[in-house]
Amino acid sequence: MTDATPPSENTAPAISSNHELSVQRNLALPTPAHDELLIRVIYSGINPADIKHKALGIVDTHLGYDFCGVVHRLPPFDSGFAVGDVVAGTTPTGYGGPKKYGTHQDYLACPVDMAFKIPPNLPVLDAACICVTTMTAADILVDLCGFEPDDLGSTSDRAGRSAILIWGASTGVGNACVQFARALGIKNILATASPARHALLQDLGATHVFDYNDSSAVARMREVARNGSFNITHAIDAVGTTGMFSNSATLTKECCVDHPSAVLVSTVVRPFDKGFKMPLATKNKRVDIRLLIIPSLKAVDIAKGYLPTIRQTIEPDHEAHNRMWSALLWAEDHYGERLSYHECKRLILASRPSVCLWKSIALQEEQGDSESKNLGRKITRRSRLAVTMGPYEKKPxxxxxxxxxxxxxxxxxxxxxxxxxxxxxxxxxxxxxxxxxxxxxxxxxxxxxxxxxxxxxxxxxxxxxxxxxxxxxxxxxxxxxxxxxxxxxxxxxxxxxxxxxxxxxxxxxxxxxxxxxxxxxxxxxxxxxxxxxxxxxxxxxxxxxxxxxxxxxxxxxxxxxxxxxxxxxxxxxxxxxxxxx
Ligand SMILES: NC(=O)c1ccc[n+]([C@@H]2O[C@H](COP(=O)([O-])OP(=O)(O)OC[C@H]3O[C@@H](n4cnc5c(N)ncnc54)[C@H](OP(=O)(O)O)[C@@H]3O)[C@@H](O)[C@H]2O)c1
Known part of the structure; x- marks a missing residue:
């Protein structure tokens, strides 16, 4: 059974095996597997990963990680969904992900256990971009930092003595980390962000806020911990900048010198710093990250085939993925009450998203801009003015x-x-x-x-x-x-x-x-x-x-x-x- 909207052809932004970006038109609708829904996409969320594919070696696929849409066709069993349901979710796209999963296309396939019906308290726009950031934050706090998912929203004092630092707390991931940290009952939540975001972050749960552009931020953070007689037990680099003097991992680590056993997490691959764990719990597929060390994206084209790569393999972790999913459903249930993204991550494209997205990417490619962060920002928020990065990866x-x-x-x-x-x-x-x-x-x-x-x-x-x-x-x-x-x-x-x-x-x-x-x-x-x-x-x-x-x-x-x-x-x-x- 399908919904009333006549099926049209599919359109999808794609990256080829030669790292070329294009908009593929007049495609047939994706063919879902027996346990998948066919969904007509209404909105899709933009994530930095969208234009990191080239450098990360994610190729020959359709782009996009999270979405909201209407169920168009059901699997042949009772999946709990009905045709016409408005749902949100994420798909097993990315490394090795079949093209049917790219969320920026007009129609996609989504496993039934990676979609949820959007509850009335969650606006559809927000629903389209809640999954990636919230699940990543859940992976960080629950799987990597070891906090108990059952403590979310409870009165348990188990996490009470922990103190968490979130460097880049107004990123989508950082923002969700702050809110999960508060929901877990962590008493000291230290956050860096631009001053304009401080009030919002305090409202969401941050207890101490610092400007990441302030050269004394690290010293001040250590002083706050000393004066408050607590140790920073967990430190998250939620922004993932690299480069000359704004390497967010280095800064995050420096905040913990008084407590060297602090758990360190970075949202991006840190090939040269083994001290950091990285969130990427995948459900049932092994992820083989091949990071290109490149002077520039153009150089990838010049030197195809023999650029040095760094490999990092992440094994599937079904249990960890389930915990992330449960935390996402908890967040979705409490959205508006405890969790909200406010303006963060409202990087949504209206219908026919593929074309808009492609235009943004194409523009940046033409300008030689490999820095993904600016993609969404051009649409809704200020750019990462403060990001200064190494010349080989990202352009400041x-x-x-x-x-x-x-x-x-x-x-x-x-x-x-x-x-x-x-x-x-x-x-x-x-x-x-x-x-x-x-x-x-x-x-x-x-x-x-x-x-x-x-x-x-x-x-x-x-x-x-x-x-x-x-x-x-x-x-x-x-x-x-x-x-x-x-x-x-x-x-x-x-x-x-x-x-x-x-x-x-x-x-x-x-x-x-x-x-x-x-x-x-x-x-x-x-x-x-x-x-x-x-x-x-x-x-x-x-x-x-x-x-x-x-x-x-x-x-x-x-x-x-x-x-x-x-x-x-x-x-x-x-x-x-x-x-x-
Ligand atoms: N491992 C994974 O599974 C996974 C999943 C999702 C994302 N990620 C990675 O996590 C990072 C964050 O992604 P996101 O989607 O959450 O980001 P985002 O929402 O695009 O982040 C935008 C925010 O970054 C902040 N920012 C910019 N430069 C900063 C700096 N030097 N220090 C601190 N904050 C800075 C800005 O905050 P202000 O407004 O305060 O200036 C800006 O609002 C990205 O590198 C992404 O690739 C990894």
Missing amino acids: TGRDSCISKKESDIVEVYATPGRGIGHALGSLVSPVEVTAESAYAINQFFNSTAERMYPVHLGITIEAAKIMWLQVLFVNEASYHCHVALMQTCNEVYDSNDSVSPRALSHIARSLPRVQRILNSDEALSDASIAIVLSLISQEMIRKCNEEIEIHFQGLTRMVDLRGGLPKLEDNRALTLKICK
């Missing part, structure tokens, strides 16, 4: 426009620089206007720091070092900002032993989007681009950010390989030496 669009319209915006007044850096500077065309602050940093570097970095016994004179640096400094804007950042960092390391320099970081913030652009251009493999990556590695080494070092190092290795190996670089001996170093 917002930060660039927010901080660095032009270099003079951040100029501070300095005493007149001492000795000049010589005639070479005067005769070079700079890609940006060199401000007093930068000139001071460059001068200081050549006048005192370089002398300590290149001691005479190494056989490199200051003049030779200067020529080496000047050759790369003014090649382009990215190189300029990146190398001024390195000079500034080195100055501060040698001057005050301080490796975290806000001035250097502001140059890095400006260089990252430019680096991304270069990596997406024909210049991707030039000497200058390789020099930029070397500079990034040096800076991360100074900051001791191992994960970033590894990512840049992998990027560097690929670049050298794609250039044909080290021998092909020998024309530029300084560069070759630096790579070998």
Whole structure:
């Protein structure tokens, strides 16, 4: 039996085995298995995963993870559903998921035990995007942190002494974690978010809120725990940023240094940090994550087939999946009473979602924007202005426009620089206007720091070092900002032993989007681009950010390989030496 709406053809946004995105039209309706419903989709929720497929190696499938819709055709047994029921759910899509499960298509197949009838207290729009985030939060708290699902909403004091930190609490997952934490009776719920979200999060259950952009947030959080005489026993990185100075996992971990046995969870794969558990309880299929370490998405196309990958296998866990599902049903029952997403995750597309979604993805692909977070945000909320990420994975669009319209915006007044850096500077065309602050940093570097970095016994004179640096400094804007950042960092390391320099970081913030652009251009493999990556590695080494070092190092290795190996670089001996170093 089918609903009254005449079946039409199916339309689906798809990713091919060659990582190409397209909208597939005039498709036949999916064929559900004997225990599946055929559903006509009304709304589908957008998740960051929607445009991470390429990097995660999820290919040859139809896109989308959660939905609400109308039951169009029933299985041949009493499933508890009727044709015309308005239902929501999620499907076993993603890795190896058959195309029939993609939720952004007009019709999909959904196993009967992965859909539920939408109760009157749950608006259909919210229902379309409740599953992924809520089940992930449940997986984190119940399966990975070990809290008792029976304690949800009960008066049990079992979780009372625990204290939980949720870094990125206004993400959909973070938001659900806060609310589950409160429902479990956890007394101290520490959360980071933009200040504009603090009141909302406190309303939902956060007991202490911090701005993730505040450089003292970690110290303040530790102080709150010390003053309150509690340990952070569980720390969740719910945002999953990587990169130069906003690596949410690193920050999350730093909050727990006073309690090293804290359970650490990250919502994204952390291949270089085994301390973190990752939620991904799948019901009955083994998931083999193949994470590409890529300089840019374009490079995937250039280097198809031989890009380095990191593998992580997650075995199916039926029990864990059942616990997630039960927690979801609990949330759905109490929606509006205890749980609500407010504006969070209302990233819904109206009917015929596939076309809208595709347009957003296509636009970002064209712009070389691989950062999934902006996809929904363009529609309903502010973008992740604060996210600054490593250039190989994600593009920090917002930060660039927010901080660095032009270099003079951040100029501070300095005493007149001492000795000049010589005639070479005067005769070079700079890609940006060199401000007093930068000139001071460059001068200081050549006048005192370089002398300590290149001691005479190494056989490199200051003049030779200067020529080496000047050759790369003014090649382009990215190189300029990146190398001024390195000079500034080195100055501060040698001057005050301080490796975290806000001035250097502001140059890095400006260089990252430019680096991304270069990596997406024909210049991707030039000497200058390789020099930029070397500079990034040096800076991360100074900051001791191992994960970033590894990512840049992998990027560097690929670049050298794609250039044909080290021998092909020998024309530029300084560069070759630096790579070998
Ligand atoms: N493992 C899994 O099964 C699984 C499932 C779902 C999601 N995920 C992953 O979990 C992450 C969150 O997904 P989501 O859908 O919940 O995210 P989302 O709703 O798209 O997150 C958007 C929010 O991120 C916050 N944010 C941006 N940059 C931040 C930073 N540097 N620090 C802290 N918060 C920041 C912003 O909060 P403000 O408004 O406060 O600025 C923004 O509102 C993603 O990386 C996603 O891929 C994993």
